[in-house]
Amino acid sequence: MVNIKSKKKNIIKSKKNHITNISKKSMIRTFIKKTNKAILNNDKITASTLYLNLQSILDRQARKGVIHKNKAARYKSNILKKINNL
Numbered sequence: 001m002v003n004i005k006s007k008k009k010n011i012i013k014s015k016k017n018h019i020t021n022i023s024k025k026s027m028i029r030t031f032i033k034k035t036n037k038a039i040l041n042n043d044k045i046t047a048s049t050l051y052l053n054l055q056s057i058l059d060r061q062a063r064k065g066v067i068h069k070n071k072a073a074r075y076k077s078n079i080l081k082k083i084n085n086l
Contacts, residue, residue, distance in 0.1 A: 024066045035079055044086045
C-alpha cells in the first residue's frame with residue numbers, strides 16, 4: 001500500500017472511474033445488441049431509430065475517452081452497412 005496521500009486519492013479515483021467506464025461500455029454493448037436484433041428482424045425503421053441513438057452514445061463516449069474514436073467509427077460503419085443492406 002502506498003503512503004503518499006495523493007497516491008491514495010489517485011487509487012480511489014481510478015477505481016471509481018473504472019466502475020463508471022464499465023457501466024458506459026455496458027450501455028454501448030446493450031445498444032449494439034438492440035440494434036442488431038432489430039436488423040435480424042428486418043425492421044429497418046426501428047433499426048434506424050436505434051442507430052441514431054447509438055451514434056450519439058458512441059460519439060459521446062469516444063469524446064470522453066471511454067472508447068477510442070476509431071472503434072466508435074468502426075461500430076457505426078458496420079451497423080450502418082447492415083441497415084443499408086435491409
